[in-house]
Structure formats: structure tokens, C-alpha cells
Amino acid sequence: MGSRASRIAHVVLLSLGICLTLGSVARADLRVVTTTTDLADLARAVGGEHVEVESICKGEQDPHYVQARPSYMVKLSRADLLISVGLDLEVAWLPSLVRGARNPAINPGKPGHLEASRAIKPIEVVGGAVDRSKGDIHPRGNPHYWLDPHNGKAIARLIAARMKQLDPEHGADYEANLERFIGQLDAAIARWQRRMAPLRGKRVVSYHATFNYFIQRFGLQQSGYVESKPGIPPAPAHLAQLIVQMRKERVGTILHEAYHDRGASNLVAKRSGAAVLELPTSVGGARGVSSYIALIDHLVARTARALGGR
Amino acid sequence: MKMRNVWIVIALALETASATAQPQQPRPGTEAETGTEAETGAEAETGAEAETGAETETGTGTGTETEAKSEAESKVATETEATAADEQAIAGELAALEAEAPPPPPPSAPAGSNALNPAISANGLVLVGGASEEPRREGDLDTGIHLQEIELRFSATVDPYFRADLTLAAHDDEVGFEEAYLSTLEIPHLTIRAGQIFAAVGRHNLLHTHAFPFLTAPHASRALLGPEGLRDPGVSFDLLVPVPFFLELNAQVFRGEWLPFQGEPEEESEAAAEEMVEDDGHAHEAIEDLREDHDFVYVGHLKSLFELGEDATLELGGSYAGGRNGFGERTDVVGADLTVKWRPLAAERYTGIDWSSEYLWVRRGGAHEDDRVGGAFSGLRYQFHQRFWVQARGGMLGLPDDDSPRSYRAEGLLAFIPSEFSGLRLQYAYETSEESAFPDVHEVFLQALFSIGPHPPHDY
Numbered sequence: 079m080g081s082r083a084s085r086i087a088h089v090v091l092l093s094l095g096i097c098l099t100l101g102s103v104a105r106a107d108l109r110v111v112t113t114t115t116d117l118a119d120l121a122r123a124v125g126g127e128h129v130e131v132e133s134i135c136k137g138e139q140d141p142h143y144v145q146a147r148p149s150y151m152v153k154l155s156r157a158d159l160l161i162s163v164g165l166d167l168e169v170a171w172l173p174s175l176v177r178g179a180r181n182p183a184i185n186p187g188k189p190g191h192l193e194a195s196r197a198i199k200p201i202e203v204v205g206g207a208v209d210r211s212k213g214d215i216h217p218r219g220n221p222h223y224w225l226d227p228h229n230g231k232a233i234a235r236l237i238a239a240r241m242k243q244l245d246p247e248h249g250a251d252y253e254a255n256l257e258r259f260i261g262q263l264d265a266a267i268a269r270w271q272r273r274m275a276p277l278r279g280k281r282v283v284s285y286h287a288t289f290n291y292f293i294q295r296f297g298l299q300q301s302g303y304v305e306s307k308p309g310i311p312p313a314p315a316h317l318a319q320l321i322v323q324m325r326k327e328r329v330g331t332i333l334h335e336a337y338h339d340r341g342a343s344n345l346v347a348k349r350s351g352a353a354v355l356e357l358p359t360s361v362g363g364a365r366g367v368s369s370y371i372a373l374i375d376h377l378v379a380r381t382a383r384a385l386g387g388r
Numbered sequence: 389m390k391m392r393n394v395w396i397v398i399a400l401a402l403e404t405a406s407a408t409a410q411p412q413q414p415r416p417g418t419e420a421e422t423g424t425e426a427e428t429g430a431e432a433e434t435g436a437e438a439e440t441g442a443e444t445e446t447g448t449g450t451g452t453e454t455e456a457k458s459e460a461e462s463k464v465a466t467e468t469e470a471t472a473a474d475e476q477a478i479a480g481e482l483a484a485l486e487a488e489a490p491p492p493p494p495p496s497a498p499a500g501s502n503a504l505n506p507a508i509s510a511n512g513l514v515l516v517g518g519a520s521e522e523p524r525r526e527g528d529l530d531t532g533i534h535l536q537e538i539e540l541r542f543s544a545t546v547d548p549y550f551r552a553d554l555t556l557a558a559h560d561d562e563v564g565f566e567e568a569y570l571s572t573l574e575i576p577h578l579t580i581r582a583g584q585i586f587a588a589v590g591r592h593n594l595l596h597t598h599a600f601p602f603l604t605a606p607h608a609s610r611a612l613l614g615p616e617g618l619r620d621p622g623v624s625f626d627l628l629v630p631v632p633f634f635l636e637l638n639a640q641v642f643r644g645e646w647l648p649f650q651g652e653p654e655e656e657s658e659a660a661a662e663e664m665v666e667d668d669g670h671a672h673e674a675i676e677d678l679r680e681d682h683d684f685v686y687v688g689h690l691k692s693l694f695e696l697g698e699d700a701t702l703e704l705g706g707s708y709a710g711g712r713n714g715f716g717e718r719t720d721v722v723g724a725d726l727t728v729k730w731r732p733l734a735a736e737r738y739t740g741i742d743w744s745s746e747y748l749w750v751r752r753g754g755a756h757e758d759d760r761v762g763g764a765f766s767g768l769r770y771q772f773h774q775r776f777w778v779q780a781r782g783g784m785l786g787l788p789d790d791d792s793p794r795s796y797r798a799e800g801l802l803a804f805i806p807s808e809f810s811g812l813r814l815q816y817a818y819e820t821s822e823e824s825a826f827p828d829v830h831e832v833f834l835q836a837l838f839s840i841g842p843h844p845p846h847d848y
């Protein structure tokens with residue numbers, strides 16, 4: 079009896095020891111949890127070896143419609159820094175996860191809670207009277223700002239500043255990583271601008287207002303949306319209107335987020351003579367899109383090919 | 389899709405007919421200047437327009453960028469300053485004091501007079517329908533039109549340390565706080581809540597009426613726990629156990645003025661109620677409520693959640709509630725629940741399956757009738773379209789086999805969800821009892837639901 083009890087105690091102690099050792103070994107200087115994979119990649123680029131980064135969303139997931147799985151609370155409970163997109167993109171699921179994480183370091187208003195939207199100037203801010211007859215709108219501005227690479231730079235700067243604040247010991251490293259990343263991104267931006275320059279003024283339609291920052295950055299023109307209103311599935315009358323408009327304006331391309339149902343976009347494409355271009359909206363959203371720069375690369379290459387016929 | 393195709397063709401014909409007369413209205417945020425351009429539609433013009441468009445856009449584009457950049461830089465500057473200040477403080481003797489300095493204000497706080505108001509939202513549930521029999525127990529649906537519930541929610545952080553959540557609910561003529569509690573924000577791994585709270589017994593008992601998967605609570609839980617479920621003034625300790633998977637432990641204390649803890653025969657569980665008043669009501673009426681002011685009900689609940697690959701989760705829960713009852717002896721309530729959810733990550737908006745089952749068992753020491761009663765229910769929900777759900781649930785009372793007669797209830801439901809803020813649900817229910825005095829019941833009800841205010845949370 080006694081030997082059995084001591085054996086059990088031994089096993090318990092041993093496993094506790096393993097847990098503690100694992101915990102201390104795996105402990106990076108900063109544990110970062112981001113809501114999206116894009117923010118995760120930027121955080122990794124800036125944080126380098128000093129950070130351990132995890133994203134709540136997967137690249138193929140629609141960040142508006144995430145379910146607040148309790149398992150995400152476990153990730154957040156161990157975080158030193160939470161980076162979110164902000165502008166109410168995650169409003170339906172992030173607040174309850176943060177509360178459930180029971181981690182005072184990442185409560186709203188704490189240095190460990192960073193809304194990346196602070197770095198950028200949002201477009202499509204809805205002024206004046208706002209109500210939901212306009213659909214599930216984002217009143218504080220369009221939150222899909224990471225698809226403009228210049229915003230990517232601004233986000234990286236903001237993340238670096240916050241990492242320096244939380245982990246001043248490695249401040250110089252964060253700064254050096256940031257400079258290196260900005261250099262890479264600037265080179266890529268020059269390349270993207272050259273590739274997209276001949277396509278300025280070309281008109282596109284998209285399913286949701288996901289690509290507007292990208293469209294604006296590269297001088298394309300947004301002609302309309304497949305969904306009737308944000309978050310509201312397309313109604314026949316709206317689609318008919320859109321088809322007529324697209325024929326008139328000779329819009330040849332529908333930018334379609336991979337996580338939305340293809341049905342309506344396909345239908346509009348067929349009737350208007352346009353083509354559906356299914357695009358990832360985040361890192362990991364398509365094969366080979368493994369970093370932020372790779373994501374914009376992918377978007378530029380595919381859009382340019384579709385619009386330029388090359 | 390087929391149906392929509394037909395509509396498109398009709399709408400398209402109408403649209404083409406009126407297209408030349410009426411230019412399209414671009415949506416806010418669209419840069420389409422459809423009016424003049426659409427009428428001429430010449431390629432040369434499009435080209436010219438594109439060039440000028442491009443020029444102005446480059447202008448505004450760089451402007452925005454510079455602004456954003458300078459803003460970010462000024463932020464970086466302030467943050468660098470903050471870091472420097474922190475370092476000095478740590479070096480200095482005031483380190484401890486400095487550490488307690490209030491955190492910077494939340495970046496997202498909107499300016500203006502409403503900035504510090506609590507978030508307010510409201511839910512409404514309207515019911516229309518009929519049942520083949522008169523309601524048998526409290527909470528049964530009654531033929532007619534009803535305002536099933538209007539619920540007002542207020543929530544806000546109180547100060548850096550606490551948050552308050554108030555839920556005021558009106559059913560028929562009654563208005564009361566369904567929940568009203570203060571919770572801690574600053575304790576790692578633990579939330580302590582105090583106020584009017586739901587007891588963590590099973591899974592369904594924790595849901596507000598507007599979040600019920602079917603129109604009413606399961607008949608087994610209404611019969612065993614009472615029509616309003618278990619909620620009362622109390623204190624709850626909610627611990628997120630630091631293990632690699634989700635494991636939550638709730639320890640709660642309540643006054644516990646609940647059906648399983650009462651002594652009066654009139655409140656006996658459903659099937660036996662009428663018979664008891666007739667047969668041996670006198671004997672029971674003699675029993676007084678032997679609970680005293682210092683008698684509490686203690687609740688313990690353990691919930692775990694495991695990821696089954698990327699698209700599914702398994703949730704297991706076990707709960708216990710115990711305390712002195714009105715007969716002067718102990719009541720035990722035991723619950724077990726199992727929920728499996730499947731939701732493909734890349735199409736979370738369009739499809740999903742939830743399957744949730746629960747078992748409840750009540751033992752009331754000192755009770756003459758129904759001293760041990762159990763019940764179970766199991767519900768399945770399948771989303772087959774962005775806007776449609778089909779659901780089915782079966783439940784029974786009288787598990788495991790005991791003396792009291794069994795009853796069964798089956799429900800089928802079709803839900804139409806136009807947006808995340810509204811819904812229409814049609815439910816058919818059939819209930820049958822081994823008790824010959826109770827005829828079978830058929831119900832058909834339509835429920836309209838709405839939510840106004842901030843975005844409703846995607847609770848799991």
C-alpha cells in the first residue's frame with residue numbers, strides 16, 4: 079500500500095517537474111499572440127529570436143466570423159502581448175476571449191494589448207448617423223488595411239515600439255530587425271508599384287470591401303461589391319444591378335475572398351463576362367503565401383496577370 | 389441557387405430595360421464615377437479618366453502615407469520616451485510606486501460624451517403559436533401571441549479592477565435581473581464574480597433565454613431544476629487551470645432558493661405534482677421549510693475542451709450542487725454534459741454541426757416522493773446555408789429507471805437567420821407521458837428574435 083502511494087507521488091512529482099522544465103525552456107522573452115496571421119508574420123519579422131508568436135486565426139479563416147473557442151483563451155492566458163487588427167474587425171469574438179483568458183497583462187488599455195490600427199489612417203470611416211440598415215458595417219473605418227504594404231510598414235513600426243517598451247533589454251535588436259524588414263518591404267514595394275503602374279484606373283468588383291486598401295494603393299478603381307451590404311448575402315436585384323453596371327463599365331475581374339461562397343461571384347462573372355479571381359486575404363490563405371511580403375507578392379502577381387492579360 | 393438564377397434573369401431583364409435611364413448608385417466608399425462615364429462609355433474616355441484618376445490618387449495616396457507615417461513616428465517617439473521614463477523610474481527609488489501608475493488610456497476609446505457610458509444592448513423574443521393542451525407546468529408554451537422576453541444588457545468596466553454586467557429581463561409582467569454581477573479583472577488565472585449569477589450546473593443552465601438552442605429550456609431541466617433554472621445571489625470563483633488544454637473549474641456558493649432544495653410538496657417535480665396534492669398532500673403540507681439562513685448551496689463545475697483537429701472540438705463537463713434542503717436533509721444535484729462541434733475553419737459562416745447532450749440527476753434527502761429523479765436530453769443543430777439551420781432534440785424524464793412515471797419530449801426546429809442581429813424560428817414539439825392523466829401534447833410555435841446595440845458575441 080505504502081509503496082504504491084509513494085510510486086504515485088513519484089509520478090506526480092516527476093510530471094510536475096517535466097511541466098515546469100518545459101515551461102521554463104520554452105519561455106521566450108516575449109510571448110506574442112496575434113488575431114491574424116499577417117500580424118503574426120510582422121511580429122515575427124520584428125521580434126526575431128526574442129519572441130514566440132502564435133495567431134488565433136488561420137490564414138484561410140474569415141476574421142469577421144471566428145467562433146470564440148475556449149481553447150484560444152488558453153493561448154491568450156500565457157501571452158505577454160496581444161496584437162489585434164482593431165477597428166471592430168474582431169469585436170464579435172475577441173473581447174470574450176480576452177476576458178476568458180484571465181490574463182491582466184493583455185486587458186484593454188494595458189501595454190500588452192496593442193490594436194495595430196493605431197498605426198494607420200483608416201479609410202471609409204462612417205461619419206454621422208450610423209445604423210445597421212446598412213448591414214454589419216465597420217463604423218470606425220475599413221479594417222482590412224493590412225493589404226496596403228505601406229500600412230504594413232506602419233504596423234511593423236508600431237509593433238517594434240511596443241516590443242521595445244515591453245522588453246527594453248532587446249530594444250536594439252527589435253530596432254535592427256525593423257530596419258531590415260522595412261528595407262525588404264521598400265524594395266518589394268518598388269517592385270509592386272512598377273508591376274501595377276500600367277494597370278492604374280482599371281476597374282474591379284470585389285465580394286466584400288476586403289481589398290479596398292490594396293485597390294487604392296495601386297490606383298485601381300472599385301466599381302461595386304457582390305454582397306448586397308456588408309455581411310448580408312447578395313440579393314437577386316442587387317446582383318442584377320451589379321451585372322448591368324459591370325457590363326457598362328467593362329469590369330472584367332471580380333476579386334473574391336477565398337472564404338466566401340463562390341456561388342454569387344461565379345454567377346455575376348458568367349452573366350457579365352468577367353472572371354472570378356479568388357485571392358487569399360491573409361498569410362497562409364493560399365499555397366506558398368507564407369509571409370506578409372509573399373502575400374502582397376501573390377496579390378500583385380495574380381491581380382496584374384488578371385487585369386493586364388499578361 | 390437554381391431559384392436565385394430565375395430571379396436574377398427576371399431582375400436582369402428589368403434592370404437592362406431601365407439601365408440607360410438610371411445610372412447606378414455607387415456604394416459609400418466606392419470611387420466609381422458612374423454617371424457621365426457610363427453614358428459615353430468610350431474607350432478613349434476611360435483611358436483619359438484613368439490617367440487623371442491615377443494622378444490625383446497618387447497625390448492623395450502619398451499624402452495619406454506621410455500622415456500615417458508621421459503619426460506612427462510620433463507614436464514611436466512617445467513610446468520611446470515612455471520606455472526611457474520607465475527605466476529611470478525602475479532605477480530610482482520610486483520604482484514600486486511607478487509600477488502601480490495607471491496604464492495608458494485604451495487606444496480605441498471613442499471621444500465624446502458617450503465615451504464612458506456602458507455598452508447597452510437589447511434582445512427581444514416574440515412567440516406566436518398553439519399547443520393542443522393547456523400548459524402543464526410553469527414555462528410551458530401557451531397558445532396565443534406572447535412577448536417571450538425582452539432583455540436589456542448593460543456592461544462596462546467599473547474601474548481598472550472590476551467590470552460589471554447587468555442583464556434585466558422582462559417576461560410577461562415580471563421584470564427582474566436575470567444576471568447582475570461584478571467581476572474581477574486583475575487576478576491572473578482567476579475571475580471572481582459576485583452578484584446574481586447562473587449556477588454552473590450542466591451546460592444549458594448557463595444560457596440566457598435568447599441563446600437557447602430551442603424555444604424553451606429542455607423539459608427535463610425545467611422539471612428537475614425549476615422553470616427559471618438555477619440562478620441566485622452568490623459568489624463564483626472561475627479558475628482557468630494552467631494546463632496546455634482548456635480546463636476551467638468553477639466553485640460557487642449560493643443562497644440557493646431552488647426547486648431541488650425546497651421542501652414543500654406543491655413544488656414537487658412535474659409528473660407527480662397533481663397526484664401528490666390529491667393523494668397525500670396533507671402529509672406533505674405538514675412539512676415546514678427547515679432551511680436556515682446559514683444554509684448555502686455549494687456548486688462545483690469542471691469543464692474541459694479538446695480540439696479534434698482544426699475543425700472540431702469536444703467539450704466535457706461535470707457538475708455537482710449540494711446543500712441542506714427544506715426537509716432538513718441534503719440534496720445532491722449531479723450533471724454531466726458532452727458537446728461536439730464541427731465547423732470547417734474556411735467556411736465558418738456557411739456550415740457547422742453542434743451536438744450537445746446533458747444528463748441531470750437530483751436526489752433529495754427526506755423527500756417522500758421523487759427522492760431520486762434523473763433526466764437527459766440531446767440536441768443536434770446543422771447549418772446547411774449561411775442563413776438556415778435545422779435542429780432536432782429529444783429528451784426524457786425518469787432516468788435511471790425509478791418509480792415515477794416517465795415523460796418524453798421531441799422537438800424539431802427550422803431557423804432562418806437573415807443577419808447576426810435577427811432570426812425567425814419555427815418549432816414543432818411533441819410530448820408524451822406514461823402518466824395516463826396527461827394526454828399527448830403537440831405544439832407549433834414561431835419565434836421572432838432580434839438584437840440591437842453592439843455586435844452580439846460569437847459565444848462558443
Ligand SMILES: [Zn+2]
Nearest residue numbers: 142216221286
Ligand atoms: Zn469587413
